[in-house]
Amino acid sequence: MLELDLDRLQETVVECIAKQQFGDAMTRIKLFVEEVINDPETVGVVLASRELDSLCETLADAYYCDRHGEPANAGRGTVILASELVKAGGHVELIKDYLALELFEAPVRVALTDLFNRIDRDHIDEWEALLGCEVFIAEESSLGDKLGVLTARLAEWKPCTIVSVGHNQDVVCVMSAFAPGAGNRYYIHHGDHHLALGVTCKQFHHVDLHNMTFELCKDEIGVAQQYFWPLSVVRPSQINTRFLRRGSLTTCACGRMPKFEAGTYAFRYERAVALILKATGGYHVHIGELTAEFIEKIHAELDVAAVSHDRFIYIEWVASLSQALIEHAVDVYIPSFPIGGGKALVEAMAAGVPVVTHESYRSRYLGCVNLAYPESFVWSDYERLVDIFRLWNEALLKAHAGFALRHFERYYSKDAFLKAFEGDRNLAPDVPPLRIYHGNRLQNYLDIRRVREQRFVELESEKNRIFAEWSKLYAAYEEHSATISQLQLDNERLASERHALTMTRLEHQVGRQKMRSDDMSQSWKARARKLFGVMFSNKKS
Template identity: 35%
Template sequence: MNSTDSAVAGAPFYPSIEAFANEVERLLVTCDFDAALERIQGFVRGVMFDRRSVAKVFADPVLDSLCQRIGAVVAPAMTRANPACTEDRVDCVILATELYRAGGHSAVIGDLISTGRFGPRPVLMLTDTLNSADATIPGERYGDLVEIAIAPSGSLIDKLHWAFARLFVLRPRRLILLNHHYDSVAIAAAQPNVADEIVFYHHGDHQLCLGTTLTHTLHVDPHPMGYHHCRVELGLTDNVYWPLDVTDLGTRTRTNHGSALRTCSSGSSNKFELDYKYRYADIVPQLIARTGGTHVHIGPASEGLLQRIHDGLDDLAIPQARFIHIPWVSSVWRALEHHQIDVYLTSFPLGGGRAAIEAMGAGIPIVGHDSFLSSFYGGQDMLYPEAYLWKTPDQLLDYLGNVDFQQLERESRLARMHYERYHTRDSLITAIDAGNMAPVPPPLRPQRSDPMQTFLDDVQYALKDHLTATAIAPILTQLDRDRVERAVRDAEVEALEQSQRHKTVALLKLYAQEVERARAHGEQLSARLAMIERSRLWRFARFMQRAVRLIWR
């Protein structure tokens, strides 16, 4: 756990958002803005890491308001310290937290830059609130397309000072927020007057995310689930849809007609290894057995997941070579073509949007998962409407076991058509240029939850859920200490008892030896007495013999 999570470590979590807000208010009264920023970051991380909040808790205006209040107090002091600048204004600043070599939001930044709608060379600012950013990644991903600035390592209040100082100098016409869920610095810095327009790009869309409810931003959702949820459930009626854009790399001619099916899944490990009723690692060996083909997995995977897959293959007597693991690729699109994939299976329990778009662009038929938890889990609404959705593993296996290549050819065309309509560069540019009048996304598919299974999951995984585990950690730690102390005491008692046993045995041996010596001494004494007695009787007999002789003379 990061140090910024101290708000939840070692104590019960907050019973209400008001209780948390009151704690932050007390810090604001004392002007301890750094601690307030830390508390907010720690609170969000505590919530978002808990399985029970995923695809259920998305936003809270109290948290956003607290961040804005901190920024509103700090900004004037920074304005006085940084007088008006005479330098030319920049067209756009992209304010993010940090980047990854593999990850959707890092790719989104590149896609937005490539539209040319944000100036010739936007400035990319990273708050790096966890002091963990890799400074080499921005240059590797974007080269000279952006000017890069990363907050120096330090406290959150120092990072907020840095952000304001940079923004007051740059005076951007447009500020795009692509912050991580917990980045209290970015949201505090996004004051209404720091740019002519502020865009909140809601990429942290399936968990609690700071900034979601800001009213002075253009709220952008990058997929249908987020757009409709924010509009209907969160009441953000002015949000717009900017479709995810993936560069068109063309389609391939299918050459493996009549051969065994080649399937593929792609995504980071968290998309496959969440606690869930169905396990990806258990289904893959059955899938390979049913299709008689090969399954390719693209993305990092834990040793445990890979071992479970390999064990499953062994149990079914399937050659290990029919499962191919590729930890990283520069382009999922190219990888799907290179491995001649026939069907792309979306990741589950947590679906991935960008990889599915690459598959559709490449004309690869898709099979998605209709999650009983939420449409945010399965990501079914990212797919072309005709894509098959499975609810149970048996449905998946039956479908793949019976699908024919004529159907796959038809779905290949449907997948490509969906990509061309919604996910090309032109589609994204059209949405950006339209402002508040951007085209709306396609409607959502019907989705039914399973309250009973959700409840059973909550029961089954209760002790593993982040906040519960955090709350009971001190108790478990104390229990561990008690067990250790008891073990030490038991060992000491055993050692003492063992020592006493050894001493008793030694005393018994010594006693036996003394008894033996006494017995031997007694026998010796008896023998001597017997000898003495015999000697006395002999002498008396000799005396009597002499006396008799004297009488008879």
């Protein structure tokens, strides 16, 4: 786990700048942000940091120091900076809308940092055809090299406008947006459930997409140069005019799995689906990729509620949500929870589909209540959810369809967006008023406590596992120590026996030598006596 020490991070980044190690500095900032956004306790709570943004500004000032003084607006065209493009990404829908509305000076290019090094380059031609513009990818693997190649391209293209739509932790995207020469730098605040880099950078025109972040950034965070470009979609060619076409209520939710994973949140999508289907006797359509394991959890809840699996309809992806809602005879749209999806909610209202939103007890910024029409139903517990879905009939559905369309036309239609985009900066934008929010701090505390207890249990289990392993190793060590001690004793005994045998062998060798000497001595004396005897005999003769 990375140590989250802001002072130490600032010191380290300054040290990296002094050594011209800009890539290392960016990596440290990115890892710090990721550690924060991956902590469930920060979701909907920690949304911006002046300290981190100031680090990015300091880093950019040092990186572009040799280009200070370059004239702004010397070039032409627009570059939209993003981390990556994905089929079901809300930021991709924003880019598509901005391109379709021709908001920015041509030529428009999309430049991708490929922050996570996972873009499939074989599909770039498809993206260029879909977006109708050039798509460039920084294919280098390191953050420093990515920034280098993007900076070089920006210097070549000389855009007068840079639009940043990067992921929350994309420090490369933020750094590239500081590139000298551009007269307008727009920061699209779309990653608004988590901490995001760039929110408070004073060099950017800060763009909020809905009333919640607009009020937050204006009153609490206090951003400079704030703009309001509401979430918008082109009104579909068809709107929903017929209801209960399946003979019973059909509901729908849309979004990728991370928006539906409850974690420690008290209310789970799997159970909500089962309760809705049991209350309505109808069908539920889910649009968006889910894992097989998650679908199995939904089926398990359906089994508990005695609801047939075929009443849950799973669709992995659609090109247009508003069109899919019409095609699949959806009567009521339910935004994702515990993390809401604002863009999908707007598409549902554009198609004249009634909506039912969930009020998150953790933070108003996690739900979609404030994006929906004021008359829409809101649930905050399972009991209220069931009560709401027992109310629907054709007359009520038609009434809510009218509420949805009128709300869409005023705040989220093409005309409403262009009015906000082109509006007088001296006049306050037409921002939907916020509803009164009632959170539940006790429940949020209990969730946090549950996480801590679960973590404690995991740590206790890990401690016990490590201690058991240590006990086994220690027992083995003791066993081997005894064996080693016995072997050492045996070795000493054998060495002693070897020494004794060696001494015995030496004694035998000495004895044999002595015997040989004695034999030789006796043999010499015998020969001498014999010689003396011969000599004496000859003398007598």
